[in-house]
Amino acid sequence: MNKKNIQLTDRDMKIFQIVHKFRFCLGRHIKALAGFEGARATDRRLKLLVEHRFLERNKYLYGVPYLYTLAHRGKICIGANKRKEKIRVERIAHDIDVLESVIFYIKKYGITLNEIKTEKDLHIRAGYGVHKHFPDFLASIGEKKHAVEIELSVKSKERLKGNIGENYLNYDYQVWFTDNEKVKRNLQEFQNEYSNIQIYNLSEVKKYVAVLFE
Numbered sequence: 001m002n003k004k005n006i007q008l009t010d011r012d013m014k015i016f017q018i019v020h021k022f023r024f025c026l027g028r029h030i031k032a033l034a035g036f037e038g039a040r041a042t043d044r045r046l047k048l049l050v051e052h053r054f055l056e057r058n059k060y061l062y063g064v065p066y067l068y069t070l071a072h073r074g075k076i077c078i079g080a081n082k083r084k085e086k087i088r089v090e091r092i093a094h095d096i097d098v099l100e101s102v103i104f105y106i107k108k109y110g111i112t113l114n115e116i117k118t119e120k121d122l123h124i125r126a127g128y129g130v131h132k133h134f135p136d137f138l139a140s141i142g143e144k145k146h147a148v149e150i151e152l153s154v155k156s157k158e159r160l161k162g163n164i165g166e167n168y169l170n171y172d173y174q175v176w177f178t179d180n181e182k183v184k185r186n187l188q189e190f191q192n193e194y195s196n197i198q199i200y201n202l203s204e205v206k207k208y209v210a211v212l213f214e
Contacts, residue, residue, distance in 0.1 A: 006052045008077065011035065012045075016074045019055065021118055022099055023085045024067040024092075028213040029099045033106075033113065039213070049074075060089055067092070097150045097202060098136045101177055103212065104205045105139045105148065115140040133166045135174070147171040150202065151178040151187075160186055168194045177202040 011034055018033050019025050025033075031042040046068060049055045054074040057066045067087065075082055102116055117125075122134040135147035147167040155163075164187075167174035175198045176187055184199055191197045 006048065008054075012049065012054070013077060015046075015049065016054065016070055016078045016080075018113070019068055019070045020075070020078060020080050021113070021121070022102075023095070023120065024069050024087060025099065026065050026067065026096065028065075029103065030068065032103050032209070032212045060087060061092055064092060064096070094150060094152055097152065097177070097206070100209045101148060101150055101202075101205050102137055103209045105137075105146075107209070107212065109139070109141050111139065111141065133163045135167060135171070138171070144172040145170075147174045149174065149176045151176055151183045152180065152202075154180060154182050154186070157186060161190060164190050164194050164197065168196055172196065173198060175200065177205055179203050 015030055015034050018030060022029075027039070027042055027046055030036070030046065031039055034042075036042040036045070046055065046057070050057045050068075052073070053071050054077065056069045056071045058069070060067055069085055069087065070080065072082060074080075098118075102113075102118075105111065105116065106113070117138040117140075119134045119136055122138060123130075126132070126134075136150050137148050139146040139148060147170070149163070149167075164174065173196050174194075176183075177200050178184060178187075179202045187197060187199050191199075
């Protein structure tokens with residue numbers, strides 16, 4: 001194969017934008033977000049984009065599928081910052097759950113990625129010198145702003161309350177996805193003080209989107 005010969009499509013550009021927005025994606029996330037009909041078609045196109053050095057594909061954790069990241073050539077295509085994204089291994093499981101919660105929101109509420117702002121987007125907009133809490137992602141549903149948090153482990157109550165307070169002041173709803181029972185109890189303690197807290201099982205979100213990955 002002559003690796004110089006590839007015709008990039010609008011969907012390829014969309015793939016580059018999606019991967020850039022989230023730092024990395026699994027193949028199943030690209031299938032759901034880029035509008036592929038099946039996993040086989042998704043894998044074939046991703047393989048081609050990797051071979052032509054628009055994407056990179058690497059293993060970071062045992063038991064976790066390949067992570068796709070945006071290579072230098074892909075960044076040039078969408079005018080992205082050429083700086084290499086740092087993949088924090090300790091956050092991979094959390095960030096996968098964020099991606100799947102984004103897909104849940106898009107499908108459940110009939111919105112697009114344009115209505116989703118990631119934590120990365122919010123930091124860029126505020127300026128990286130601004131040290132404050134941002135939700136894992138912000139979803140705009142009509143006129144309402146949903147601050148969505150994926151909480152896998154217990155934080156100190158002081159830190160949790162600080163994050164809740166920031167969300168309470170800045171957004172219409174704060175939606176917490178977790179399967180950790182202690183996290184749920186801690187959140188429930190703050191529901192009387194902060195009326196916009198909603199708590200849902202993360203497992204239900206993952207079950208909902210699993211159908212889209214088949």
